[in-house]
Amino acid sequence: MTSTVAARIDAVRAERKGPLIGYLPAGFPDLDTSVEAAIAMAQNGVDIIEFGVPYSDPVMDGPVIQAACQRALGNGFQVPQLFDAIARVRAEVDVPILVMSYFNLMMQQGIDQFAARLVDCGAAGAITPDLIPDEAGEWLEASDKYDLDRVFLASSTSSDERLARIIANSRGFVYTVSTLGVTGARADVDKSARVLTDRLHALGEQRACVGIGISTPEQVGEVLDYAEGAIVGSALVRALARGGVAELADTAASLAKGTH
Structure with a gap:
């Protein structure tokens, strides 16, 4: 299997x-x-995009992202619009796009059909924050069938046995949760992120990307001292909510300084 996301990570590094x-x-x-x-x-300066699917009952999202998703749903967002949005972005920029979706939304569309539509619109794969490999049989089969990346989450509470299973079933990277709790900018990225990344590396993972709590160029640089990628969400969503696309662009450019 090939991995568009892994190739981009390696090229950037x-x-x-x-x-x-x-x-x-x-x-x-x-x-x-x-x-x-x-x-x-x-x-x-953003090298890989995660396009989240707005959901009415999130378990991982903090208040900034929850509010944004509620606004999207209030404006009538429907899952089929996701694929149109990705196709439009891919027509303008050559950047891998991963869908971040709670698994229930994928099941409602039909797992095979969802995977096929990801391919058709040019997406690289999906991140499934509420799905563990043990219960991912249909998604594993469909992602293999359509050669899609699949990203599972690893946390500091996971045993080595669990982490090894996550590594074996992930393709693209392992989403390394920096701290327990929901998404949101924090003054300090939890030190457990470094420990967890070291554990993943020791178990053979080559691309551990850290997310949750990263909001400054300095934090991006700090994470990239020990991990293979830095994931930012709430800081970008807040910028878009506050100042539109112009402020979002400025925020992205500022965060990207931490990658050098």
Whole structure:
């Protein structure tokens, strides 16, 4: 199997410290603006995009992302619009796009159909924050069938046996949760992120990307001292909510300074 995301991570790391991975909810504040915002991120230093699927009952999202998703849903966002948005972004910028989706939304579309539509719109794969490999049989089969990346989450509470299973079933990278709790910018990225990354490396993972709590260029650089990627969500969503695409672009460019 090939991995578009792994290839991009390796290519970026050959040139600088590592990639900046940026998250935005599709459809926020509206569909057209979310497309424009994703393009602006790619043009201002974001190497890989996570397009979140707005969901009414999130378990991982903090208040900034929850509010953005509720606004998108209130404006009538529907899952099929996700694929249109990705196709439009991919037509303008050559950046890998991962969908971040709670598994229930994928099941509602049909796992095989969801995977097929990811391929058709040009997405690289999906991150499934509420799905563990043990219960991912249909998604593992479909992602193999369509050669899609699949990213599972690892946390500091996971046993080595669990981490090994996550590594074996992930393709692209392992989403390394920096701290327990929901997403949101923090003054300090939890030190457990470094410990967890070291554990993943010791178990054979080559691409551990750290997310949750990263909000400054300095934090991006700090994470890239020990991990293969830095993931930023709430800081970008907040910038888009506060100042539109222009402020989002400035924030992305500032965060990207930490990758050098």
